[in-house]
Amino acid sequence: MAAIVVALGHPLLKPSSDSAATPGQDSSALLPAPSLSDRPPSHAPHRESRGALDEADGVVPDGVTVRDDEVPAVANLDAELLDALRRAARDAVDDGVTFTVNSGWRSAAYQEELLRKAVTQYGSAAEAARWVATATTSPHVAGDAVDIGPDRATAWLSEHGAAYGLCRIYRNEPWHFELRTDAADRGCPRMYADPTQDPRMRQ
Template structure:
């Protein structure tokens, strides 16, 4: 029996599965999952967000479910930088030929929306320094300036990670696979090396 048990372990028998919650299952969409827990054990506050408290609404950049980069009437989409939006729409049309749809989990945000996200992150993380790994200030956030978009689902982020440089669309942070920005020379030189997280981005220290 001991020998048999050893063989089962070595072969990775399907009965020996990881415990529930130890990892995301293959059909989960990481664009709506929270990143890894913080050292405090509390989940971080920043992943693509769909709402805030108080009076925050679509006019602040809250995204309705199912919004795509082609939705002209959604402020989170319409208020993106014109060149970024054009690149996203060209990429989305080509991705559609591969059966891939780009949804927008977050795009342009008002200062009020960004400030609320940061307050929430600080409360969950326990410090501004830890929160900065996931949420920028309203002054530095590329979402507030309309220069960043969070894309889903996984098939879309995978497609854009592979093909995005041809449209000058690049991932910026390793810890945020959904976050894309425009990089003007990416079509010729490829996307730049990613930062580990927003806290490593010099733009966030202004």
């Protein structure tokens, strides 16, 4: 039976009451970056059986890399994003780091299943929205986002990714990267605290 990778995230750390944002300041700047290794087991990427979904929906088998063109989750990524990932992965090898793809392109059905699971896990649609987007707003469904592992790879990409246009978008998802083509010159944009702060999620 096929396995589904679900990377639901790390609990968002809230600023203390004496560190409130000043007017006009992005409150996400006050949030400490989540640890790349200290995730509660219930939030760590894990695999579950889902008989109706398979690789054709974007389910990722174990050990998939950014060069596995036969896997739809990789093959259906945006071409520029995939090229940037492959260039970064090639250079990361020189530092002894290997990228694996935990999630990439997803079908709408797969995304809807992940959202249903998140609502069950977190107890409400509002809380689930901090971790999983709808099928109509998810950049994964559009092929514009990838979740990278293991922790050494996400740490390497967090440090070096801007040179390839690869940026973290959400502070609570250190594994989630998207392409920002001007990042090499301007750096990556300021991260949102979580997807609920992303205007794209409000369509």
